[in-house]
Amino acid sequence: MAKIDQYFLNFTDKLGYIDLKKESSYDLLNKTPLALYTEDLSENVINGEFENKINLDIILDGLIMNLAIDKDFKYKDAYIKIIENYIKNIGAYATQKALKNLENKTEKSLLLLRGAYIINPFDKYNAYNYARILWPKAYEDTEYKDEFIKESLRILQDIISQDEDFPLSYYELGNIYANLGEYIKARSYYENALQRTKDIEAQNEIRDKIKMIFDNAEIEEGLYYIGKGNFDRAIQILTRLLSKTKRADAYYYLGVAYQNVGQYENSILAFENSLEKGGEFRELYNDYSISLYAIEKPIDAIEIINQGLKKYPEDPRMIYNRLQINLSLNNINKAKEDIENLESYDDLSDELSTNLQIIKEQYKIN
Numbered sequence: 001m002a003k004i005d006q007y008f009l010n011f012t013d014k015l016g017y018i019d020l021k022k023e024s025s026y027d028l029l030n031k032t033p034l035a036l037y038t039e040d041l042s043e044n045v046i047n048g049e050f051e052n053k054i055n056l057d058i059i060l061d062g063l064i065m066n067l068a069i070d071k072d073f074k075y076k077d078a079y080i081k082i083i084e085n086y087i088k089n090i091g092a093y094a095t096q097k098a099l100k101n102l103e104n105k106t107e108k109s110l111l112l113l114r115g116a117y118i119i120n121p122f123d124k125y126n127a128y129n130y131a132r133i134l135w136p137k138a139y140e141d142t143e144y145k146d147e148f149i150k151e152s153l154r155i156l157q158d159i160i161s162q163d164e165d166f167p168l169s170y171y172e173l174g175n176i177y178a179n180l181g182e183y184i185k186a187r188s189y190y191e192n193a194l195q196r197t198k199d200i201e202a203q204n205e206i207r208d209k210i211k212m213i214f215d216n217a218e219i220e221e222g223l224y225y226i227g228k229g230n231f232d233r234a235i236q237i238l239t240r241l242l243s244k245t246k247r248a249d250a251y252y253y254l255g256v257a258y259q260n261v262g263q264y265e266n267s268i269l270a271f272e273n274s275l276e277k278g279g280e281f282r283e284l285y286n287d288y289s290i291s292l293y294a295i296e297k298p299i300d301a302i303e304i305i306n307q308g309l310k311k312y313p314e315d316p317r318m319i320y321n322r323l324q325i326n327l328s329l330n331n332i333n334k335a336k337e338d339i340e341n342l343e344s345y346d347d348l349s350d351e352l353s354t355n356l357q358i359i360k361e362q363y364k365i366n
Contacts, residue, residue, distance in 0.1 A: 002147075003144065003147045004144070004147040004148070004150075004151045005071060007141075007144045007147065008068060008069050008070075008071075008111075008114065009069060009070060011068075011069045011107075011111065012069055012070065014037060014038055014039070014065075014069070014107075015035050015036065015037065015038065015062065015065070015066055015069065016035075016036045016038050016041055017033045017034060017035055017036070018033070018034050018036060019033055019034070020034065028081075028082055028085055029059065029082065031078070032075050032078045032079070032082070033075065034059050034062065034063065035062040035063055035065070035066035035079075036058060036059065036062040037058075037061060037062050037065050037108065037111075039105075039108065040058045040061060040062065040108075041058070056086065060082075060083060060086055060087060060093075061097070061108075061112065063079040063082060063083055063115075064083060064090070064094060064111075064112055064115035064116060064119070065108070065111040065112060065115050066079065066115070067079060067080075067115045067118050067119065068110075068111040068112070068113075068114035068115035068118065069111065071118045080119055083119065084119075089123075090116045090119050090120055090123070090126075091116050091120055091123025091125065091126035091127075092123075092125075092126075093116070094112040094113055094115065094116030094126055095113065095116070095125055095126045095129050097109075097112055098110075098112045098113045098129060098133075099129070102133070106133070109133060110130075110133050110134065110137075113126060113129050113130035113133060114130055114134075116130075117130045117155070121158075122162065124159050124162065124163060124166055124169075125168075127155050127158070127159055128155075128156065128159060128166075128168045128169055128172065130155065131151070131152040131153075131155040131156050131172060132152075132172050134148055134151060134152050134155075135148050135149055135151075135152035135153075135172075135176055149176065149180070152172075152176060153173070153176060156169040156172055156173050156176075157169075157173070165196050166196070167192075167193045167196035167197045167202075168193075170189045170190070170192040170193035170196065171189070171190065171193040171197075171206060171209075173185075173186075173189040174186045174187070174188075174189035174190040174193060174206075174209060175209075177189060178209070178212075178213050181216075182220070183213045183216040183217035183219075183220045184217050184220050184221055184224070186213050186217065187210060187213055187214065187217040190206055190209050190210045190213075191210065193206050194206045194207065194210070215241060215244075215245055215247065215250075218237055218238070218240070218241040218250075219238070219241065219247070219249060219250055219253065221237050222234045222237040222238045222241070222250070222253050222254075222257070223253060225237065226253065226256060226257055226260070229260075231257045231258075231260045231261045232261065234253070234254075234257040235254065235257045235258065235261075238250050238253055238254040238257065239254065242254065246273070246277055247277065248273075248274045248275075248277035248278050248279035248280075249274070249279070251270045251271070251273040251274035251277060251279065252270070252271065252274040252279055252281070252283070252284050252287075254267075254270040255267040255268070255269075255270030255271040255274065255284075255287060255288070255291070256287060258270060259287060259290065259291050259294075264291045264294045264295045265295065267287075267291045268288065268291045268292060268295070271284060271287065271288035271291065272288075275288075280311065282308060282311075282312045282315050282317075282318065284308075285304055285305060285307060285308025285309075285311075285312075285318060286305075286308070286317055286318055286321060288304050289301040289302070289304045289305045289308075289318075289321055289322075289325075290321070292304060293325060293328075298325045298328060298329055301321075301325055302322055302325055302326070305318050305321060305322045305325075306322075309322075314341075314345075316342060316345060316348060316349070316352060319338050319341060319342055320338070320342065320352055320355070322338055323335050323338035323339060323342070323359070326338065327359070327363065332363060332365065335359075335363070335365070336365050339356055339359065339360065339365060342356060343356065
């Protein structure tokens with residue numbers, strides 16, 4: 001059983017069952033125990049007269065939600081037959097009710113949409129709304145977080161495979177990926193939604209979404225090219241972004257790109273700008289010091305490391321880099337202090353531990 005189905009089985013206690021009297025006016029309902037959503041039951045049963053004044057919608061809602069909770073329920077076929085007998089368009093019925101109840105009865109709305117999706121997964125608008133309401137639950141229930149996201153992505157992508165011009169699926173995929181921090185994908189889906197949307201107000205809303213994530217998408221794209229070793233392309237993207245907005249992280253990644261092509265002066269300028277814009281991450285100090293050392297400014301490099309260590313005390317990589325610079329300056333005593341400091345760490349990496357032993361042997365440090 002899929003984990004997403006296990007999640008919905010947890011709602012079993014939300015259901016109750018009744019058998020209608022044979023003289024009931026609904027002949028098709030007399031042959032099968034009927035599921036009722038207990039919240040609806042408690043709201044509509046008055047003075048014990050429920051069975052004489054039955055509300056058909058309550059029964060139909062209960063059957064739909066039962067299938068949402070247990071998609072392999074033993075009366076599934078009978079329930080679908082009943083539902084299809086009384087409801088011409090299950091997707092439209094469920095969607096209308098779900099959206100009407102969404103603000104105050106989110107659980108019921110989700111179950112109605114899922115039930116209708118199980119009965120007819122090809123109703124695009126219902127499927128879209130099911131996915132739209134499902135994925136935000138990832139931030140409410142961490143146990144099933146991945147399942148909520150995966151299921152929503154699958155449904156929305158299935159809709160596109162059926163109809164590549166259905167804009168709402170692209171839009172919601174953009175929302176999901178934006179929340180996941182995958183801004184390049186989010187931007188692509190928003191742009192696809194925009195191309196397929198005719199309503200002016202909706203177009204403006206999509207443009208606002210693109211604007212909100214555009215800078216992050218540019219940085220993500222720059223990082224992608226840094227990871228691929230295409231530093232010139234990364235420099236182009238990040239420089240273009242920084243011509244519009246000044247961000248500490250963009251300056252930092254620009255510095256990394258310049259450093260990797262040996263343009264150390266440019267990287268130093270970028271790292272300085274990152275610090276001025278409030279860059280507060282330890283890698284900034286490390287990489288800044290490396291570029292300073294590369295242009296033969298070891299004292300300045302040590303000063304930057306010391307600044308970093310004031311904010312990130314006992315950072316092993318910064319201490320190790322300072323150690324290496326002190327060795328190059330023949331400051332053996334200071335290097336020895338850093339070695340002793342690093343050796344006191346319980347969680348020092350094997351790489352650094354090995355390097356320390358090599359240094360001690362090479363420089364005869366006891």
